[in-house]
Amino acid sequence: MAQNDKLFHESWHRIANQRIALRSSARIHRLMFRGSPWYVVQDAYSSNFYRLRPAAYRFIARLRLDRTIEEVWNEAMARDPDETPGQGDVIELLAQLYHANLLHYTAPPDTAKLFERRQKQQQRMMASKVKNIMFFRIPLFDPDPLLKKMLPFIHLLISPGAALVWFGVVGMGIKIAIDNFAQLRVQSEGILAPSNLFFLYLGLLAVKALHEFGHACTVRRFGGEVHTVGVMFMVFSPLPYTDASAVWSFPIRWRRILVSGAGIIFELFAAAVALFVWAHTGPGMVHSLAYNIVFIASISTLLLNINPLMRFDGYYILCDLLDIPNLQQQSYQQLTWIMERFGFGCKNVETPAATPKDAAIYTGYGVLSSLYRLVIFSSILLFVADRFLIAGILMAVICIAAWVILPVFKAIGYLATSPKLERTRPRAIGVSAIVAGLVFVFTYFVPFPADFKSPGILKAVDYSIVVNPASGYVREILVESGTRVTKGTQLMRLENPGLPPKLKETKAAIEETQVRYQKAMRELPSDMAPLASRLSSLNKRLERLRKEEHELVIKASFPGVWVCPRAHDFEGVWVQRGTPLGQLINDEKFHFVSVVSQFDVSQLFAEGIRAAEVKLAGNAGATVAVVSYTSIPMEHTTLPSSALGWAGGGTVALDATDPRGLRTAEPFYEVRARVDTTAGVPFLHGRSGKIRFSLSSEPLLPRAWRALRQVIQKRYQL
Structure with missing residues (x-):
């Protein structure tokens, strides 16, 4: 128009x-x-x-x-x-x-112009490759002739009957995953172990090859052509890729959606088959490879392929569902229009949005996708640097040049020469300078509240694990679990059938020795010393046996609540000496034992803590005040409770070799905080929660710079 x-x-x-x-x-x-x-x-x-x-x-x-x-x-x-x-x-x-x-x-053709145009195209392609250095592509060959020969198989592979098979197999895989979820989660802790890296990459290669095969087959199934198959170096890992751009010529929308989702469909089928193999094989190469295929097919699908914020399959599916081609490009154009129209006051610019709904979609997608890309690429940089420090540094330099330095120079050139700003250039330069100045002042000089959170568990100040000092059969439960008891209250009664005969035998031996000792005093004084020694030994043995007999009755050592949920499971069972039978808890005073990471502990020791508060699991709306806290200045590697680790549903990374689920992957520091028990929430020994430490206010930029230095120092000892 x-x-x-x-x-x-x-x-x-x-x-x-x-x-x-x-x-x-x-x-x-x-x-x-x-x-x-x-x-x-x-x-x-x-x-x-x-x-x-x-x-x-x-x-x-x-x-x-x-x-x-x-x-x-x-x-x-x-x-x-x-x-x-x-x-x-x-x-x-x-x-x-x-x-x-x-x-x-x-x-007439201008050869110089033709070469210049070709050179500019190559420069643009090279600049694009530099910006996407983490996903560098090299085309290899044309697969279209092979796909033509495979058309009968492809028609069979992509058909209603094949869809029914897919739903059945994937449904079976979902059931297997639900039934074995705990085991799948535990095995994931060793996914990056050196011994598993070969299987991980092998699974990644197999899954991605199947993924690209799915795209190529679906394009050919609906009449498109696929002329490029190559290798994409995703974070320096060579993986196959297919150019399925022919889908853009398909007039039927559901076919375009099916082509975009074909890779995901093939991956999920592979994951379901691999789950079946994993569940029915023992430890070994096949078992490990199957698990890695399951991990790759599920994680990559959720984080990358199906996620519309990255330009992978989910993005193109979303474009067709919304019926908005080039959503990302139009989103960036919308953000540019907002800046030029409302920031710089340009009247001659047009929005790509045809309706207010489109404007909202473009704006929201542009902001969210930019933030998500920043998070993903930052994570990839750290991942690469953890394993290949030099490569990570080079990638960081290139990314900073491509995403920070180059855009700054482009922005300066845009402000200085753009024809759109011909009438509003002074305002555009002024607004840009003011915004940049405000951002700097806002982040460098304005203090903001600072805090950090750490997981932990509630522990009674006075509590003990009740064990049996003597071995025996549990004959009687004298107090039910949850009952408040006083000091000396009998909790359990044990019986040792072998103890009374030993007592009787020892008493008889003492009587016999006493008689012989009396006889030696009258007839043979030289035998008195050995008999006296034997008598002393027998008396000690009798004392020990009587003590053991006395200890068969388990008593409370201090007033509190007797906790033994499995008490009746012990009835009639022989328990060896030292077996934990239950807990005795004094519920009047509690402290919260928190696990503070090495990243946060520097703030705890170096800066003043203004306040601290605890929120317990199940009562997130109630805040428990902290009366006082004590930091223990030494590293720990054993958690106070398995509930804090990954195996127990917590957030602390564990050492995969520890079957107890208590040894952490990294050292931590322990902080014990006395809590106010009048907060009106149930205080239960062993209940998990989080403690929040409020620090002194600090501007955002210095805080971010310190966090970056801590990450570099922690990861790379630089």
């Missing part, structure tokens, strides 16, 4: 008398988006696609080598002045098609 500000253009005279037409190799596809027709121009040689509005396509379709551009434009204006593109739109449209090598023109 011809807009007033683009109806006429000062550069029109440069192209008005040119005779231009689309190249004969260009293919045109008519697609429907949101009920409106669009036209997709396909370059048959490069497999690039360009989307045109109907008005723009009608103008391009009228171009002939025997007519000038101005003649075609004047004729179009005479027919439909409302829908014909303005001169400015025509210049932009022809420039895009020219740089894509889709135009044929009668002017």
Whole structure:
């Protein structure tokens, strides 16, 4: 549509008398988006696609080598002045098609210009590869002839019958995963162990090959062509990739969605089959490989492929579901429009959004995808640097140059030379300077509240694990679990059938020795010393046996609550000396034992803690005040409770070799905080929760810089 500000253009005279037409190799596809027709121009040689509005396509379709551009434009204006593109739109449209090598023109070829254009294309491609250094691609061969030969198999593979098989197998896999979830989670702790890296990469290679095979087969199933298969170095790991861009020419939306989701569909099928193999094999190579395939097919699907915030399968599925092609590009254009229109005051800029709903979608997606990409790429950088420090540093330098330094220079050039800012350049420069200054002041000088949280458990100040001092059968439970008892209360009664005979035998031996000792005093004084020694030994033995008999009755050593949920399971069972039978808990005073990471402990020791509070699991709305706390200045590697580790549902990483689930992967520091027991929440010994330490206020930038230095020092000892 011809807009007033683009109806006429000062550069029109440069192209008005040119005779231009689309190249004969260009293919045109008519697609429907949101009920409106669009036209997709396909370059048959490069497999690039360009989307045109109907008005723009009608103008391009009228171009002939025997007519000038101005003649075609004047004729179009005479027919439909409302829908014909303005001169400015025509210049932009022809420039895009020219740089894509889709135009044929009668002017003498300028070899230097052709080479210059090719060189610029290569420079743009190289710049794009540098920005995407973590996903560098190398094309290898054309798989289309092979796919043509496989068409009968592909039609069988992608059919309603195959879909029924897929649902059955994946449903079975889901059931196996639910039944074995605990074992799957425990095994995941060793996924990055050195002994497992080979199986992990082998599984990754197999899953990704199947993923790309799924895309290629689905494209060919619906009549598309696949001309490129290659290797993508994802974080320096070579993996297969397929160019399935032919899907953009499919007029039926559900087919485009199916092609985009084909890789995920094939991966989930592989994960289900691998789950079945994993569940029915013992430890060994097949078992490990099957588990790694399950891990890769599920994690990569959830974090990358199905996630629409990255330009993988989920992104293209979302584009087709919303019927919005090039969602990311239009989102960035929308954010640019907001900046230019409301920040810089430009009146001659157009929003890509046709409706307020589109504007909200573009804006939200642009912000969320940018933040998510930042998090993902930062995590990848740390992952690479953990294993290949030099490579990680090089990647960080390249990423900083591509994502920070280069955009800054581009922004400066944009502010200085952009034609859009011709009338509002002073305002644009002023607004940019003010925003940059405010961001710096806001992050460097304005203090913000600071705090950190640590997991922990509630422990009674006075508690003990009740064990039996003597071995025996548990004959009687004298007090039920949960009963409040006083000191000396009998809790359990044990019986040792072998103890009474030993007592009787010892007493008889003492009586006999006493008689012999009396006889030796009268007849043979030289035998008195050995008999006295034997008598002393027998008396000690009797004393020990009587003590053991006395200890068969388990008593409370201090007042509190007797806790023994499995008390009746012990009845009639022989328990060896020292067996934990239950706990005796004094529920009047509690402290919260927290696990503080090495990252946070420096703040705990170096900075003043203004306040601390505890929130217990199950009572997140209630806050428990901390009366006082004590930091223990020594490293620990054993958790106070298995509930804090991954195996017990906690957040602390564990050493995979510890079957108890208590030894941590990294050392930690312990902080014990006395809590106010009048908070009105149930205080139960062993209950988990989190403690929040409030620190002194600090600006964001110094805090972020310190956190970055701590990460580098912790990970790389630099």
